[in-house]
Amino acid sequence: SLGEYDKGIKYHQQSLQIARQIGNRSEEGGTLGNLGNAYFSLGEYDKGIKYHQQSLQIARQIGNLYGESNALGNLGNAYFSLGEYDKAIEYYQQSLQIAREIGDRSSGGIALKNLGNVFFKLEKYVESLKYSQAALEIFQQIGERYYQVIALKNIVKNYKHLGNLDAVRHYYSEALAISIELGIP
Incomplete structure (x- = not known):
């Protein structure tokens, strides 16, 4: 229900505030990603994209390749939902490349599945x-x-x-x- 998402968003915003206060960049990046997903669930893709872009930026700054791959995949999902398939492909391919680099087979499989979904939508x-x-x-x-x-x-x-x-x-x-x-x- 919408109320549950609102509670979840409040919880994640509090978590984000704490992560920033104590300087835990990894937690900050993860929480931004969670907020992005919460807004996606509400269909607020533009807000979700902003949070995932911030999450991606932090992951890159601290060298968290897993977080970077995850944020790229989430951005791909957002653009897929918006029908911006070229952007979705770009993000999914970047996510796949990093997943392969770090040996994260599960995320790599998900990126491949997502790429398959985009090309299906494009009737390829x-x-x-x-x-x-x-x-x-x-x-x-x-x-x-x-x-x-x-x-x-x-x-x-x-x-x-x-x-x-x-x-x-x-x-x-x-x-x-x-x-x-x-x-x-």
Whole structure:
């Protein structure tokens, strides 16, 4: 509910104030990211973007590559939601590059999945499929079952648009089996 988000925002603003008072830049950057996500949830993308840009700036200043990759991914999500796909691609690719540099396979897989989503929106199904399959491979390797289902569903959507019904059936049955195992409707 909106009231819960308002409470969350107040809590994060207090946390931000404390982080700034004690000079904890890492906590400040993380809290700015949390505020950005809270505003995204309310559909206030411009406000969310401002917080994520501040989070990105701090992450870069203190050399927090994980935080930088995360902020870039969040900015990609904002621009994706706003339909600014070129900007989304730019941010997702930067996030992916850093995730690979630091060996953060989970974030790398998420960036690949997000790139697949953008190219799907752009109706570039072959490109989308390439990114979705790369994401699936990572999620399988690290045992991230929930994201495997998402990647599989994205692969199914692409194959459906490409007219490959055998592949649709194959990947759909794989997604369904994992969904049942995880209790995902």
